[in-house]
Amino acid sequence: MKMYDVIIIGGGPAAIVTGITIKKFFKERSVLMVKEDSDGLVPCGIPYIFHALENDADKNKMGPKPFVDLGGEVLINKVVKVNKTIKEILLENGEVYGYHKLVFATGSLPQIPDFIPGYDFKNVFYIQKNFQYIKGLTAKIKNFKNIIIVGGGFIGAEVAEQMAATNLNVTLIESEPFCFSKAFSPELCQIATEELQKTSVKVMTSNIVKEIGGTNSSVNHIVLSDGTMLEADAVIFSIGYRANTQLAVETGLELNKYGDIHVDNYGRTSIRDISAVGDCAQTFGFLTGRSDIIKLASTATAEARTLGHNIFGVRIKKCSSGTLGVFSTEINGLAMAAAGANEKNAAEAGVQLVSAKYSAPDRHPGTLNGTSNLTVKLYASPVDGSIIGGEAWGGKSAGEIINIISMAIQKSITVYELVSFQIGTHPLLTASPISNPIIRAAEEIIYQLHQYK
């Protein structure tokens, strides 16, 4: 029986980053990755397969090559059993491997709404992170005209926008009054939803799919909670993901109330020498330390780096006090991003805040070609002025500006520090130094907090 220092179960971003981190920093350690599919997908890239990547799933492939290049080994197979006592795994083909350290990076699976009649009809789809499934969907979609997408989170909205750009007749159904309600502030949710409505996507909010109808178990219409009936050649559900934990449960790992594998700061589970990382593992919210559901490739890779460095003993202390969700998207050419607290999630968590925003052209002078307006909204603690959240929307630079805000949140930088913060500016690349929207929004918060005399 072959022994490995580390066996990783899974092949997504968490698995790959765990693998490359270990193989880079502990060259001599043997690492085996066992994954079920030979081809993987860049998870956040899936919506773009349907248009920007020209309906070609191969353009969105993501494999373990960087891990293999460092000397990692990969097996395409399924782990059917973990024997935690003698530290062995059993594969579907009967092979057995021993491990010193085992990593669950088993990811997540789409939520299946089995409470909706017709949920299992033909041409009802889910955005699975599975190459063959998505490749198959791109082929089938060419025969359809009327597409119903259910769920106005990032993936649902992005898939809707992309499919609509290929002349499909796309309707998006969202239960909340606006899309993106799990990630954005009410203000940005409204902006984002209105942007989506400017495309050819028909957005129906505050509505729920009550029934999927069809003949011979093949969908041909849906019925909404308000009674509306819509023709449908296909229904695509994108209503969230749940941790893939069947093997974890069978192994005896503890789960939290959301069904995610319980782990500490370094990914260590309730069983010695077994770790979990990424979508299958639990997260704690940055603001409150409560269990939270944040399943992002970006947070998964941060967990994976922390795990990879520390799997043989903690060497590098984790710097963050919890998982900070940092979200970004682009709809109809408008980039939008958010990190940490906003009015809605802070109210839910009982967290007080002050907020302010500032808008400025993202080039200077604003008469330059290619200038967009950029808005930054900051949220700060009302007592010490530390940044606890932020949003940015406008041109593409919002995608990195949210990472400046994200660093400010993680380092508890205050609005007072931002007054003397030094930044780089250039006419073709950034806002004017006079109007840097992060600094100016911070000053707006100081203005709210203090009456100067």
Place this chain on the structure above:
Amino acid sequence: MKMYDVIIIGGGPAAIVTGITIKKFFKERSVLMVKEDSDGLVPCGIPYIFHALENDADKNKMGPKPFVDLGGEVLINKVVKVNKTIKEILLENGEVYGYHKLVFATGSLPQIPDFIPGYDFKNVFYIQKNFQYIKGLTAKIKNFKNIIIVGGGFIGAEVAEQMAATNLNVTLIESEPFCFSKAFSPELCQIATEELQKTSVKVMTSNIVKEIGGTNSSVNHIVLSDGTMLEADAVIFSIGYRANTQLAVETGLELNKYGDIHVDNYGRTSIRDISAVGDCAQTFGFLTGRSDIIKLASTATAEARTLGHNIFGVRIKKCSSGTLGVFSTEINGLAMAAAGANEKNAAEAGVQLVSAKYSAPDRHPGTLNGTSNLTVKLYASPVDGSIIGGEAWGGKSAGEIINIISMAIQKSITVYELVSFQIGTHPLLTASPISNPIIRAAEEIIYQLHQYK
């Protein structure tokens, strides 16, 4: 005689930001700005007047409107004398105004190379931050064919690139082996210079202008130190700026060895109730605390905010321990940026460092249209791993990525903290979370510093 709580001498970014900060936070205080020119220019935007802004200086105007909107007053006039004892200023037109606080924001003037024969010939120009002068230059330039630009710093190189794009025959003369040598590492200097050479600009490095020749005191050629003679309809010098301090000297303000007005962390000069800010004021280098020459609009505005909040008494402690130069530019479509230490300036300052770089596509998957390669180079202290410098080059996002690095430098964030740093990513906006180049470059430094077992 009219009295003001604050009189600001000057009208550039430092003056404007000082003015708007005071008027925003101390509404009731009266603030007068005395500036010599009715029209100002976005200083960093000047090179783009010659092409991207369509030879139209009006498209690069910058005025004190945001200050006036807050209730600030503006006089177009020249201050000829400051009476520091009775706290009055005298204008050229004979008017006298009293002040409680006086701010020198008198900016900088181009270096004039009066040691070069012919430096004062007709059609020898300087990149003055003066609207009428630059407007006049755009008109004259249309009659020229062969332009010599002297000095391969940001302004010289950017003016060269822009003028060359209008079919002028442009030669750039730089004394160092590569352009941008005051701001970029040797590696990035070479990349930037090669990028400039891909345009129609003829770049001549390691060369000095020895003589400007002509007839009737009007330039028609130049002679270089290597003996080369070049035809020239115009010579444009861009060899740096020096503080504009004539009035400061006459007032009795102390200057430092570089001729900049001596100030403390809050812009306070050697004379009570007189401050100085921006290009005319001294800076201390972030790494060493030594006097340094950093004359940027971005650092000027940070100084101006600090001054504005604290002019009636320090209320918000300055957070930075010195001036961090953060530079960015775009040449031939390649964005390039730098902050803090690099091999060259660290060696000059006797500062030890380790460095590493990492390159990745700035979209994911990299098969998306519009993807550029992005490289991040980080410099860290070899003992505690704190980030002390960085560079980024590639697509336009380099302009904000340098501000993430800049924040890391200012907060002494370590490469170890970056392992668990949480960032936001999106296919259309950023690199893959697996390949975030800041985090991966930090890991390369950890790899250099530590052999793991």
